[in-house]
Amino acid sequence: MTMQLVSFKLCPFVQRSVITLIEKGVDFDVTYIDLAEPPDWFLAISPFGKVPVLQVGDTVLFESAVINEYLDEIHPPSLHPADPLRKAHNRAWIEFGSALIVDQYQMMIASDEDAFDTHHHAVVKKLAQFETLLGEGPYFNGASFSLVDAALAPLFLRFEVLNGWHGLDVYDGLTKVPAWHRALLGRSSTRQSVTTDFDDLLREYIREHGAYGAQLFG
Numbered sequence: 401m402t403m404q405l406v407s408f409k410l411c412p413f414v415q416r417s418v419i420t421l422i423e424k425g426v427d428f429d430v431t432y433i434d435l436a437e438p439p440d441w442f443l444a445i446s447p448f449g450k451v452p453v454l455q456v457g458d459t460v461l462f463e464s465a466v467i468n469e470y471l472d473e474i475h476p477p478s479l480h481p482a483d484p485l486r487k488a489h490n491r492a493w494i495e496f497g498s499a500l501i502v503d504q505y506q507m508m509i510a511s512d513e514d515a516f517d518t519h520h521h522a523v524v525k526k527l528a529q530f531e532t533l534l535g536e537g538p539y540f541n542g543a544s545f546s547l548v549d550a551a552l553a554p555l556f557l558r559f560e561v562l563n564g565w566h567g568l569d570v571y572d573g574l575t576k577v578p579a580w581h582r583a584l585l586g587r588s589s590t591r592q593s594v595t596t597d598f599d600d601l602l603r604e605y606i607r608e609h610g611a612y613g614a615q616l617f618g
């Protein structure tokens with residue numbers, strides 16, 4: 401039975417699950433929807449009206465962290481640390497990563513300079529908090545790729561595109577976070593988690609939604 405993933409091409413939370421599906425070698429089909437005009441069948445199955453949704457037989461799973469934990473359990477070896485305290489710590493930072501992804505989104509679609517500065521400040525602050533946590537790398541837990549890496553890779557994919565922004569340097573003064581970025585962008589699961597038109601779609605989305613960000617692109 402092939403799992404069915406419902407996706408929106410620009411959703412970072414979907415990409416977390418795609419990375420996990422690829423890392424685990426799971427066969428899956430993808431259906432892309434437009435979140436601006438969500439189809440009725442999607443609204444009927446998605447309790448929050450959000451992607452990702454993963455259909456496994458008759459069961460509908462939602463919430464990227466839950467989907468990834470399920471995939472991790474059914475396809476060992478686990479991509480979590482074995483130690484319960486480390487595992488809980490990783491889960492906590494996955495949650496923190498979700499908040500950072502939302503800050504990044506709000507920064508991208510900021511309509512004016514004040515809003516941009518507020519969200520830019522939040523992004524920079526959270527990245528500095530990650531910098532203090534990271535060790536030798538290349539990944540969050542060291543040598544092995546983990547679910548927390550899958551959770552943050554979509555953030556770095558976006559910074560890869562945003563690097564072209566005039567004057568934007570969210571990594572100023574950081575060394576470990578940009579090294580983590582490079583390690584995750586070097587992984588094929590990260591690169592395969594987006595469609596080939598991702599960069600263009602993201603720029604187009606920002607032009608349509610964020611007046612200030614679009615101006616920075618110029």
Ligand SMILES: N[C@@H](CCC(=O)N[C@@H](CS)C(=O)NCC(=O)O)C(=O)O
Binds near residue numbers: 411414449451452465
């Ligand atoms: N906590 C959720 C967040 C998912 C989410 O925010 N998805 C967005 C797209 S990136 C969505 O579907 N938004 C549609 C809406 O809010 O109506 C997860 O981790 O899966």
